[in-house]
Amino acid sequence: MTEFTHINSNGEANMVDVSHKQESVREARAEAFVTMSPDTLNMIISGRHHKGDVFATARIAGIQAAKRTWELIPLCHPLLLAKVEVSLTALPESNRVRIESLCKLSGKTGVEMEALTAASVAALTIYDMCKAVQKDMIISDIRLLEKSGGKSGHFIAEK
Template identity: 55%
Template sequence: MSTFSHLNVGGEANMVDVSDKDVTKREATAEGYLYVSDNVITQISEAKIAKGDVFAVARVAGIQGAKRCSDLIPLCHPLALSKVDVNFEIEPAQSRIRATCFCKLSGKTGVEMEALTGVNVALLTLFDMCKAIDPAMRLDGIKVLEKKGGKTGYWTSQ
């Protein structure tokens, strides 16, 4: 069984020292869903949300969220992301909106937390912009889809 890397020998919270790790290209993609009413799907599709272009605003929010991950999650390393890409897909048959967040850098630690933070902030922004229409929306299915780089190489949830 592996030990928790974020605890020191005394069991106290500890930021992992990555200074001896190799710099490699690292990527991660996360996804999540916002389950919404048919009315929300219709109003987004017809660009009738009173607060404006919900995907444009949520995309910028998701990018900012990924970039600010270390400010929000204790013990995460601040990373110089070279790419963040946030996308949305309306899935009317499932009454949901799918969001993905892709993060990339050349560095000493992975970008899974940044991708997860980006997708969560994007979905929360969609929720905020649509809550007057459907306060019963819910977030679900948030996970890392795949990651690349570092000593573990490639990993996928499929």
């Protein structure tokens, strides 16, 4: 098992020094799900939600969140993201919305946390916009799907 990189020799949390690392193209994808009632999902899909376009708002929120991850997660580096994409897919057969995020840059550190933050905040935004009509929605299965670049190489989550 590899060592924790955010713990120094004294056992204290610290920000990893990436100044010696080589720049490389780094990319990460993450997903999250929001489960809701068929009525709530139908309201979103049909555009009848009184707050407007839920998916468009969640998409923008996810993009903004990725760009601000370093302000939210204490030991994350501020990154110059080259691309952030958030896609939302209604899954009526399971009464869920699937959110997938993609973050990409050329830099010295990975973008996994940015992708995870984008998916998470997009899910939270769906909850926020729909809580007036349903309070028992479930946000679940937030996970890293894939990452590439850097010393640790390519990772793909099992299905």
